[in-house]
Amino acid sequence: MTGTAAIVTDGLTKRYGGRIAVDRLSMAVPAGQVTGFVGPNGAGKSTTIRMLLSLIRPTAGSATVFGRSLADAATYLTWVGALVESPALYPRLSGRDNLGVLGRLAGNTSRIDQVLETVGLTDRAGDAVGTYSLGMRQRLAIAAALLPDPRLVILDEPANGMDPEGIRDIRRLLRGLAERGVTAFVSSHQLSEVEQVCDHIVLLRTGRLLYQGSLTELTSLHQPQMTARPDDPAQLDALAHLARAQGWTVGVDRDAIVVNGPPATLNRLAHQHDITLAHLSTRPLTLEEIFFRLTQKDGI
Amino acid sequence: MVAAFLSEMVKLRQRTYWLMAAVMVAFMAITMVMSISGAGDAPSDRGPAGLVLALQQLQASDGLGRSLGNAATFLGIVAVTLIALNVGGEYDHGTLRNLLVRQPRRIRLLGGKTAALMSFLAGTTIVTGLAGVGMAHLLASNVDTTAWQTRDGLTATTAGVAGLTAAVLGWASLGVLAGILLRSAAIAIGAAVAYALPVEILLTVVAGDVARWLPGQLFQALARGGTPDVNPTTALLGSAAWATAAMLLAALIFRHRDVTN
Structure with missing residues (x-):
């Protein structure tokens, strides 16, 4: 299944009166992978999902799921x-x-016991759902999604209300599905979870596509975050000034500066200005950091 | 549609439905107390509670069958409440989303769902009607029930139960429309009950000639085997027209409207 697209949208648009919920969205969700569908509230994630599930009709554009058009949703x-x-x-x-x-x-009711066991609800299966915790309800809703033995699971905020163990179980479940060739399309605000489990990302803002592609590629598009601490704390301001002069965004974290730029350049500059660095480290940006950067400005 | 019917039957395991059935039997008991124990020298029109026959009319072969129809409005209100609770509740709980993902052919889903609910209501109304017959006999210590036992009497009583059932199903079709139109159990129930009682009663007072064509009046006439204003054939055709129009409109809205709940 990998290499083909499970979901393709082309200019998919949904308007409610004068408000555009989804604006000419063109994306491809690869089959057999876990794709994170990420965006702030009101970005159009749920509206897109509802259009794919034939719950609402697009105003314009088209989409296919496993090659079938929205008009053929029943299939x-x-x-x-x-x-x-x-x-x-x-x-x-x-x-x-x-x-x-x-x-x-x-x-088909043959898989009920199996999916209850998958989500760990066998012991409580006979109890009224009104007595369930939020996490248990979430598990049951996931069991319902797994009931038809799907080729594609679309999960909107699956970790909502889950305790850490439940979140870990969801992660394992999603990876397990992908290993079996099932496509998972997961909308989530818990970006650290998305980062841990997803191969592919679709990022929306105000109904528009901001990014789609592999998570690795997205991370590589952004300079890693660098932390530099001068040996002499009195030189902190001078170091920050040097970094700003390079056009980098500089933050100060206690006795260190945090910048996005190549470490070798900063190290050389510091050396040229007689600043000894006691600490210099880099780390790639987290998805959350990238997410906030992208959703607070217009592009990558 | 069969799958949707079978799926809906699972939901009937909820206590709410059986509580509603018990309420229907309770309303029938009240109706029988009024209609049998309250029979006097002259008939008495009790508005939505129907027409309490004079003792002489009550003792006729069709006296019991006509009296069963007095429960039509109250049983109808229970029916409309139950249906609106079910249909509006699917929007309230968001469960309609799940149903439509599993059965995107919306008319099939609505058809199966409605058939299951109507079957439940028909069965419940028949049982309620039979309970009413039993209660009437228990309450009829001062009523000569001989004519009720004759062939004509049994036929009239059977027709009474059938008319009552048809009237309840007519109300139920309005419940389907209210649930789909208003997309909320509470609002649908409020609107349906408000219409069935104060609104339609007021209309019958201020515009009697026109009001006899209103659904509640036609359903009541159907259940009672006709009224002075509406003959049985008109009641049957008028009721069928209202029920069909309600179901067609409900289907049209359900088929085309986005599910945003």
Whole structure:
């Protein structure tokens, strides 16, 4: 499956009156990988997901899922499992009956026990969902998404309400799905989680595509963050001045400066100005840092 | 559509539905107390509670069948509440999203869902009607029930239960429309009950000639085997027209409107 696209959108647009929720979105989600769908609130992630799930109709543009157009959603949705926004469940029915509702609708109830075990809810399957914690409801909603043995899972904020163990389980689940060739398209605000589990990123802001590609490529597009500490604290301001003169963005963190620039250049400059560096280190930007940079300005 | 029907049947395991069924039986009990124990020398129009027959009319072969129809408005309100709770609740809980992902052919989903709910209501109304027959016999210590036991009497009672069931299903179709149109259980129930009681009653007072064509009046006439204003055939055709129009409009909206809840 890897190498082909599971989801392709072309100029996909959704307007509500004068407000544009999704603006000419063209993206490709590779098959058999975990793709993170990232953007601030109101970026258009949920609207895009709803269009792909045939819950809302696009105003313009087109999309295909496994080569089938949105008009043929009845065909491709048999291969899709989805969790859209918060877990939507019947609180007075048991966990098992909630899955039974969806299983019967799809004409297949044979996987209910299996998916309950996958999400660790077998012991509570007979209890009313109204007695579940938020994390348990989230697990059950994920079980519902896995029920049709999907080729594509679309999960909107799957780690919401989860404890650290639950988040780790989601991570394992997503990796496990990708290893089996299942495509996972995961919308999330927990960027550290996205970073740990995703191969590919689609980044939206105000309905527009900001970036799509591999996570590695996105990281490499941004200068690593460098921390430099002068041996003599009195030279901190002078060091910061030198860095600013290079056009770099400079921050001061106690007795060190934090800049984005090549370490060799800074080291040479410091040496030329008789500043001895007691510490010089670099680290790649986290997805969260890149995310904030991208969403606070217009481009990469 | 069969899959949607079977899926909906799972939801009927919720206690809410059986509580509603119990409420229907309770309303029938109240109706029977009023209609049997309250029968006097002259008939008495009780508005939404129907027409309490004179004792002589009550003792006729169709007396029981006509009296069962007095429960139509109250059972109808329970039906419209139950349906609006179900349909509006799918929007409230967001569960409609899950259903539509599993069955994107919306008319099939709505058809199966409605068929399951209507089947439940039909069964519940028939059981409620039969319970009403039993209660009537228990309450009829001062009523001669001989005519009720005759072939004509049994036929009229059966027609009474059938008319009541049809009226309840008519109300239910309005519940489907309210749930889909308003996308909220609470708002749909409020609007449906407000219409069924104060609004339609006020309309019958201020515009009686026109008001007899309103759905509640036609459903009640259907359940009672006709009223002085509406004959049985008109009641049947008018009720069918309202129910069909409500279902078609509901289907049209459901088919085309975005699901944003």
